[in-house]
Amino acid sequence: MSAFFELRTYKIFPGKMKEWLNYMEKTIIPFQVGKGMVIHGSFTLDQDKETYIWIRRFENKDHKEKLYNDVYKSDVWVNEIGPKVATLIDRDAIIVKNLKSTKLSIMK
Numbered sequence: 001m002s003a004f005f006e007l008r009t010y011k012i013f014p015g016k017m018k019e020w021l022n023y024m025e026k027t028i029i030p031f032q033v034g035k036g037m038v039i040h041g042s043f044t045l046d047q048d049k050e051t052y053i054w055i056r057r058f059e060n061k062d063h064k065e066k067l068y069n070d071v072y073k074s075d076v077w078v079n080e081i082g083p084k085v086a087t088l089i090d091r092d093a094i095i096v097k098n099l100k101s102t103k104l105s106i107m108k
Contacts, residue, residue, distance in 0.1 A: 003059050004098050005040065005107065010052045011093035017049055020088045024052075028081060032056075035070045040107060052089075055099075057107075 012020045021044070029039055038057040045051045058064040071077055085091075101108050 003057065004100050006056045006058065007097045007099055008054050009095040011090040012050045012052050013088060013090060014050060016088045020052060023084065023088065031076065031081060032071055036067055037071065
């Protein structure tokens, strides 16, 4: 598999969206970018105050696996970020889909 995107959809606990967005933008995204993640977008839905969506890009499956290990097995994630995330999102409701760009897509 060549380069692809990962579309992640989260259900944020009621009343926690503002706190979630603050944590994503000030802690999670900078941490992941520092580990090499390429994040193409971060979104909320106007009509739904509990849904958060973001898109990351990977060169291939091996690249994704390496970055997942670098991020999610790090001491910072395991001991600090991960436990905080568990207070803000319903991890059982996470939806992850891999996307491949079509020929005319601007996102490559």
